[in-house]
Amino acid sequence: MQGPLAWPLRLLGAKPGRHTWTLGAGGPGPRPPLTGLWPARPWGAGPGLLRDAGAAPAVAARGGGEARPSGSALPAAAAPPGDDSRLRPVAARRSEAQKLLGLAYPERGRLAAAVGFLAVSSVITMSAPFFLGKIIDVIYTDPTVDSSHSLTHLCLVLSGVFLCGAAANAVRVYLMQTSGQRIVNRLRTSLFSSVLRQEVAFFDKTRTGELINRLSSDTALLGRSVTENLSDGLRAGAQASVGIGMMFFVSPSLATFVLSVGPPVSILAVIYGRYLRKLTKLTQDSLAQATQLAEERIGNIRTVRAFGKEMTEIEKYAGKMDHVMQLARKEACARAFFFGATGLSGNLIVLSVLYKGGLLMGSAQMTVGELSSFLLYAFWVGVSIGGLSSFYSELMKGLGAGGRLWELLEREPELPFNEGVILNQESFQGTLEFRNVHFSYPARPEVPIFQDFSLSIPSASVTALVGPSGSGKSTVVSLLLRLYDPVSGTISLDGHDIRQLNPVWLRSKIGTVSQEPILFSCSIAENIAYGADDPSSVTAEQIERVADVANAGAFIRDFPQGFNTVVGEKGVLLSGGQKQRIAIARALLKNPKILLLDEATSALDAENEHLVQEALDRLMAGRTVLIIAHRLSTIKNANMVAVLDQGKITECGKHEELLAKPDGIYRKLMNKQRLVPA
Secondary structure: OOOOOOOOEEEEEEEOOEEEEEEOOOOOOOOOOOOOOOOOOOOOOOOOOOOOOOOOOOEEEOOOOOEEEOOOOOOOOOOOOOOOHHHOOOOOOOOHHHHHHHHHHHHHHHHHHHHHHHHHHHHHHHHHHHHHHHHHHHHHHOOOOOOHHHHHHHHHHHHHHHHHHHHHHHHHHHHHHHHHHHHHHHHHHHHHHHHHHOOHHHHHHOOHHHHHHHHHHHHHHHHHHOOHHHHHHHHHHHHHHHHHHHHHHHOHHHHHHHHHHHHHHHHHHHHHHHHHHHHHHHHHHHHHHHHHHHHHHHHOHHHHHHOOOHHHHHHHHHHHHHHHHHHHHHHHHHHHHHHHHHHHHHHHHHHHHHHHHHHHHHOOOOOHHHHHHHHHHHHHHHHHHHHHHHHHHHHHHHHHHHHHHHHHHOOOOOOOOOOOEEEOOOOOOOOEEEEEEEEOOOOOOOOOOEEEEEEEEOOOOEEEEEOOOOOOHHHHHHHHOOOOOOOEEEEEEOOEEHHHEOHHHHHHOEEEEEOOOOOOOOEHHHHHHOOOOOHHHOOHHHHHHHHHHOOOHHHHHHOOOHHHOEOOHHHOOOOHHHHHHHHHHHHHHHOOOEEEEEOOOOOOOHHHHHHHHHHHHHHHOOOEEEEEOOOHHHHHOOOEEEEEEOOEEEEEEOHHHHHOOOOOHHHHHHHHOOOOOO
């Protein structure tokens, strides 16, 4: 295909840590692989979590086939660019307690301080009944003595002590709240990283709404269960322990009588906790289904509106929420029974204190001050039992949600994320070859797509791939990007099996422009800069330059906001031709050695096709190009045309050669599309 002279963009270092795009006559210089995902804090800072950065380092192959670790020159504390090993959760199975401790471990300092302040506030709170009982004894022992001065002094001292307890409690709440948010943020970042590292086949089988629900709802439940809820549980446990201890200190016989209600409540709590944990998992699964339905319908609102299915979709969503409501009713019944039972046990404790304590006072075995202290301690124990019930309930809900999160966090992708060979830039040519490839999608293994598929694409050539609809042309693009691996056979790049190559490096050398390019809901400039290895280093001048080359600069400048115009979700505010040209500008900025065009002009009108084709001609110059096309103009200018039919290449050659075969598949295909006379 004829086009202007090659003018590849070359990445040159201007200053340390900064790069600029400049025009150059030579090929593109070496560029590092795409930077990996780095969260605010690494997943794996606690016990039982991985800390090995670069457990399986990428290697680079030199001209003679020599391999070296790509990150070997880096200091031990640094990870090579794109290395995501710090984010990887441990694959080994650990107990639920270890997993929860692993979540809280990075915040151990704050949590330890919070526990310290909790101890201070609890000791102060639980000491109050004892001293109040002593004051009552002093008053009732000798009512004729004027003790107003002593009472005033003692009350002032106790007020100061209580003020310190309140301050300690406030600091505890603050530390727990901030630690909880840090844990949730880290958990969400790690979960998002784990999701993005999964192979594409995982997303074929997993619904987007379910993943979103795990990122939002499940992480919040689990984070709350190990911070705020844990704080409340520790406080309730401390107060219950101190209260019971002081009850035995004041009157051992009365304490033994009162606490006989404890074992039945404990048995009830275990049964309730197991049931609630199972119910929470079912509820979260049901919510995920409702979220998936809402996300899919809202994202395709134009289709819903075009078919007038608004009420149908509302009824479907209401049905999903009705199922959630049924599970919520079951949880409400269980909670009502459990909390009713624990509330009754607390009231029985107070009633038994009054009954037994009254008998002991009648026999002069207990003073009124001791009974008052005991009553207050019994009251605190009753309140603490209620707090422990809430803690246990929320903990079981968190563990129920956590079970769904651990599955995803501990899942290892079936395809490597950032491991393998990196070819030497100077000897890199871009020659592609499919050899005896058999493939079927993992979600549909019984449906073969390719059977003995073989095709060679020379370096710096343009190859057009044609075939009937549904023959698997777009699947070729997915295999070259290594979104999937073939069932058998090999796909090689410069003689290297792409399964041995680093996938991140491989994709950094391939540019794609599809029939319906996907843009993000951000500005035009950000969408174009997305093609660069480091979008933050791209300047406005570089973006405008590639936009002009892609025939996009004129219409972009016509917008009131220019390059800062937000394109809407998936670029919905732009026309098809405008999105195509922005996608071409993005590919220009990426400066790939290999270019894959998946029916890039098939859905455009004549005017837009001319502008897009002109931009594509500039983009294709000097690159290895594979075009999946229907337009005759595109096919005619290709160096080679390959015909895909029934899972294999049946014809291969120049357009004129294939057209000259009267019974050839290519000629029949052209006749059906009325591109050539019959």
